[in-house]
Amino acid sequence: MARKVLGYIELVWTCDSCGTRNPGAIRSCTACGAPQPIDVKFEHVDPATFNFIKDEALIRMAQSGPDKHCPYCGTRNLAETPTCVNCGGDLTVGATSRPVGEVIEPAVDPALQTGQSGSERASDLPKKPMPKWIPIVGILLLIICCVFGALYFTRMSKTDQMSATVVQTYWKREINVEVYQSVRKSAWENDIPSGASPYNCELRYHYDSDTPRANSEEVCGEPYTVDTGTGIGEVVQDCHYRVYDEYCSYDVMEWVVIDTLSLDGYNSLAYWPISDSLTNDQRLGDSSESYLITFEAKGKQYPYQTNSYELFQQAATGSHWIIEVNGFGNVTGIKPD
Template identity: 50%
Template sequence: MAKKILGYIQLVWTCDHCGTQNPGAIKSCTSCGAPQPPDVQFTKVDPETFDFIKDEALIRMAQSGPDKHCPYCGTRNLAEAQRCVQCGSDITIGAKVRESGGILEKPTASQTSAPPRKLSPVALILLLLGVALLCGLMFMFISNLTRTDQVSAVVSGGAWQRSLQILAYQQVSESDWESAVPAGAQIESCSMQYRYDSDTPRASATEVCGEPYTIDTGTGIGQVVQDCVYQVYENYCTYTSLAWVPVDTLVVSGQDLNPYWPSTALSETQRIGTQDERYTIYFSSGGDTYTYSTTNADLYLLAQPGSAWTLEVNRYGSVTSAEPAQ
């Protein structure tokens, strides 16, 4: 998310020695002369408003980086200072740089909401028991799915179905983003529609920003910013083009061992699309009946009525595999 800088405001700090409130850019207390402490806390003059600074020198100071405190006398100096303005010591080494980047506004109501209530011991025990029971039931279900028994059975019958999808090359009307319209298509109409959010400004984008807030620059000057996104709008178009589209599905079925494909009479602008085949074998074993579905035509052709087969049957009575008995 992009940060949009609205401007800079003067902050204030309170002297630890005499309690005087001073402008943030002033290095020492205006009342007793005490230097700002290294852990000085800046606050806004008015929490509800932004009185933007017009002084270019103060703005440059805020942009130069956080202040640093002299390791010898504690005086606060600008970020680019080579020597302390108070004692003249070299502060290129050993100076403590003030922390910066903190947000000065008070948290919103949602941020200061009461912490969630803790569960009572009884409720926690009941929750754990419920989770344990659910895990146990899931384990039993999966175990019954994967655990199988061998069953000897004979084929009692079968059924098959085969289908062909017929495609035709013809004009179709579709919609997509203008950048995705295929070459050669005829665009009928377009309209600007929201497509995505961007962190950087873009053409045909709408800027959407949150509430302004203040960042502590570490200089006594606050930077007022907004978090912004840019809602990008692009042309969404309706177009016509030539494409292969389904126009019919031919289906044949039977209950014998002679499956075949539907016969076709295609024109020059037609072709066969997807092909589907499904086979069902019925079994009986000691008064029980079983059904096995497959797409394997070779396996189905082996299912002669009365032939002996070995089935793998799970605890729910479903056949997971079938093959002729050896």
């Protein structure tokens, strides 16, 4: 976020002793002569309008840095002053600078102030206390969750070993057929692979930047005033740039899946599907195999799925196995009996 200076405005401060509103750059009260206090609050003269200062000397003063308070008598001095204008004390050591950078709140009209604090009071009303049953129900729900969680894990971990017989086997093998063809894609112009020629480009919003770029648009927030520590306010705006870039379509040659060859069977010898009609621009792609062995033990059937063809070939129909079954009836391990 870049901060843009729009100009400088005169601020005001209110005398603690007599209540007079004085111009920000005046260092002692114009009515009673009281010095401006160290923790003085600067305010806008008129929060609705910005009357920018044209006097170069005042602007230079605002830019020269925050005022310093004399360590001996407390009088406010300009940043560049080496000795106090009031007592002549040395300001190069021990002088405190006014804090800078604070955002200045708009001056509040005393007539409005009562109304405002009234509405604040309404929103400050104590909230309704939380009904007592809410934490109790929460704790009960937590206990129920814990009990079910514990039951779940004990059932998961509890396993039974049984001798079982293979009653059915099933296999399925698949291979993708791919073709090398032109694929339409779209991307930011800079991300398009070299060699591909972009077309149908259009400017689209891409990202925000603090600095201007080609095809960028400046976006600024509401102006606000910052304390420079001199009684002069700096009116600034936070700005950033919305950067637009070309977003284009392009064509690229890629292998694309156009078909899946599939074979399956209920015997124990599995085959890969073969294609004898592959053209020059086609190839076989990814393949997958899955085997399902159904066991029977104590009158119940237990299916078991694996990707191991070696294991599947051992599991001929009628062969005897030891199977491990968890609390949910799922087979978690098998070995020949």
